[in-house]
Amino acid sequence: MIDRLDGRLIELLAEEPRIGVLEASRRLGVARGTVQARLDRLQAQGVIRGFGPEVDPAALGYPVTAFATLEIKQGQGADVRSHLSSVPEVLELHTTTGHGDMLCRLVARSNADLQRVIDKVVAYDGIVRASTAIVMENPVPLRIIPLVKQASED
Amino acid sequence: MIDRLDGRLIELLAEEPRIGVLEASRRLGVARGTVQARLDRLQAQGVIRGFGPEVDPAALGYPVTAFATLEIKQGQGADVRSHLSSVPEVLELHTTTGHGDMLCRLVARSNADLQRVIDKVVAYDGIVRASTAIVMENPVPLRIIPLVKQASED
DNA sequence: TTTTCGCTGGGCAATCTGCATAGCGGTGCG
DNA sequence: CGCACCGCTATGCAGATTGCCCAGCGAAAA
Numbered sequence: 001m002i003d004r005l006d007g008r009l010i011e012l013l014a015e016e017p018r019i020g021v022l023e024a025s026r027r028l029g030v031a032r033g034t035v036q037a038r039l040d041r042l043q044a045q046g047v048i049r050g051f052g053p054e055v056d057p058a059a060l061g062y063p064v065t066a067f068a069t070l071e072i073k074q075g076q077g078a079d080v081r082s083h084l085s086s087v088p089e090v091l092e093l094h095t096t097t098g099h100g101d102m103l104c105r106l107v108a109r110s111n112a113d114l115q116r117v118i119d120k121v122v123a124y125d126g127i128v129r130a131s132t133a134i135v136m137e138n139p140v141p142l143r144i145i146p147l148v149k150q151a152s153e154d
Numbered sequence: 155m156i157d158r159l160d161g162r163l164i165e166l167l168a169e170e171p172r173i174g175v176l177e178a179s180r181r182l183g184v185a186r187g188t189v190q191a192r193l194d195r196l197q198a199q200g201v202i203r204g205f206g207p208e209v210d211p212a213a214l215g216y217p218v219t220a221f222a223t224l225e226i227k228q229g230q231g232a233d234v235r236s237h238l239s240s241v242p243e244v245l246e247l248h249t250t251t252g253h254g255d256m257l258c259r260l261v262a263r264s265n266a267d268l269q270r271v272i273d274k275v276v277a278y279d280g281i282v283r284a285s286t287a288i289v290m291e292n293p294v295p296l297r298i299i300p301l302v303k304q305a306s307e308d
Numbered sequence: 309t310t311t312t313c314g315c316t317g318g319g320c321a322a323t324c325t326g327c328a329t330a331g332c333g334g335t336g337c338g
Numbered sequence: 339c340g341c342a343c344c345g346c347t348a349t350g351c352a353g354a355t356t357g358c359c360c361a362g363c364g365a366a367a368a
Contacts, residue, residue, distance in 0.1 A: 001215050010207055017205040022324060031347045036326090049208040051171040053164055055298045059201040060305040061155050067221075067250065067257055081293040088300035096221065098287035103221055104294070107301065133252035139235040140258070142296075144209045146242035147261065151214040176355060185316045190357085311368070316361100323356070332347080338340095 002047060005030065007152025009038055010048070014145055017051065062089070062107040064114050065135040068121065069100030076126025077101075083124045089117045100131070156201060159184065161306025163192055164202070168299055171205065216243070216261040218268050219289040222275065223254030230280025231255075237278045243271045254285070 002010075005028065012019070012027055021039065025032040042048045057065070072080050077095065084090045084104060093104040106121070108114035114134070122130045156164075159182065166178055175193065179186040196202045211219070226234050231249065238244045238258060247258040260275070262268035268288070276284045 001213075010209060014206045017207070020324060031349095032325095033348085034346055037345075045213055046210055047213040049210050051205050051207055052168045053171070053205055054203040055164060055302060056200055056203050057298065057301060059155075059199055060301060062301065062305075065248070067248070085294050088304045090294060091298065091301070092292070092296045093294035094219070094221070094289045095291040095293065096287035096289050098285070100287065103287060103289075105296075131252070133250035133254065133257060135248045135250055135257075137249040138246070139249065140239050140244060140247035142246040142259075144211070144245065147211060147214060147216065147245070148209060150242045151216075174355060175357095186356095187317085188315055191314075309368100311366105313366085314364095316363080318361095319359085321356105321358095323354105325352105325354070327351090329349080330347100332345105334345090335343085337342090 001154075002042070002148075002152050004152055005034075006038055006042060006047075007148050009035065010042070010148050010152075011145055013051075014148075057091070057107045062109055064108040064111055065138075066106045066108070066114055066118075066132050067135070068104050068106055068118065068130050068132045070102040070104065070121075070127055071099075071129040072101040073126045073128055080124060080126040083126075084121065087117070087120055090121065106132075155308075156196070156302075156306050158306055159188075160192055160196060160201075161302050163189065164196070164302050164306075165299055167205075168302075211245070211261045216263055218262040218265055219292075220260045220262070220268055220272075220286050221289070222258050222260055222272065222284050222286045224256040224258065224275075224281055225253075225283040226255040227280045227282055234278060234280040237280075238275065241271070241274055244275065260286075 008028055009024065012024055019027070021035050022032055025035040028035065070080070080102070081093065084093050089106050089108060091105045091107060093102060095101060096103050104121070106114070106117050108117045111134070118130060118132060121127070162182055163178065166173070166181055173181070175189050176186055179189040182189065193202070224234070234256070235247065238247050243260050243262060245259045245261060247256060249255060250257050258275070260268070260271050262271045265288070272284060272286060275281070
């Protein structure tokens with residue numbers, strides 16, 4: 001899948017995203033063309049989706065995060081999806097196995113504001129029930145490097 | 155917090171991360187120095203955390219995602235945190251209110267492999283119970299642009 | 309009114325990019 | 339064994355971009 005060099009390249013880019021291809025090639029001790037080729041390949045394969053800016057919702061004024069488990073009326077899945085995707089505070093949505101049918105990540109301006117967001121979310125026929133867990137701490141923020149390391153060292 | 159120009163800049167960078175400051179200034183119809191200054195400010199404020207590569211776990215050989223709700227023995231929180239952070243397949247971890255005490259996102263190489271990951275996760279004294287929901291579909295992948303739009307248009 | 313601040317528009321040297329070249333060594337195949 | 343293929347190295351070059359600087363200007367704040 002990916003080899004050590006790919007892994008090191010991804011780690012390097014994760015640590016210092018501002019560096020260019022040339023600087024990366026120096027750090028890795030390989031030719032510039034090699035880094036260029038690896039990067040192109042990683043992006044073509046979809047391993048690297050892109051280099052979009054990582055925006056912190058808290059800094060945007062949405063310091064409260066919560067996860068909501070939703071129970072959906074049978075056959076309403078598609079409509080619920082499009083309803084939820086129209087709510088900006090819904091940062092992601094998954095359909096899952098288990099007791100709930102969907103799991104979504106929400107943000108809000110405050111705990112009070114979270115009520116407004118949840119109301120907006122459940123204000124839809126297809127949603128039978130929602131149970132919400134507010135995030136208190138985030139000991140492990142979304143990360144990928146440890147996995148990249150493991151995958152590249154196989 | 156952030157104004158329209160900031161919002162447009164973030165949207166632009168999200169759509170086409172490869173463009174530089176100069177090109178961005180052309181697209182936005184402002185001077186290069188302005189874009190430079192806005193970017194610096196957004197990063198200094200923490201609104202933009204960085205431009206790390208977005209890696210797709212599926213392309214790395216981990217196509218299965220799951221969310222696990224963990225129940226923790228009182229007073230064992232800190233140890234559990236460090237235990238979980240040492241597991242590469244744990245992509246993020248939150249402590250939450252509600253029935254569970256923690257919620258974590260896992261990935262695995264297959265449904266069968268997920269068992270191994272879960273075993274590794276719960277192989278720790280402090281964890282009383284784990285209930286797992288496997289992700290089937292991801293109708294709304296992690297996104298931030300709608301929120302940026304809303305925040306910048308206030 | 310004066311000061312401060314953000315934006316503009318320009319300039320400059322140093323750097324990087326995209327693209328192309330050629331050589332080299334390892335691998336798979338007939 | 340000989341050959342073609344592929345990835346990596348190394349290098350070159352023109353054009354674009356970056357980081358940094360400055361002076362002017364208009365609006366908002368003091």
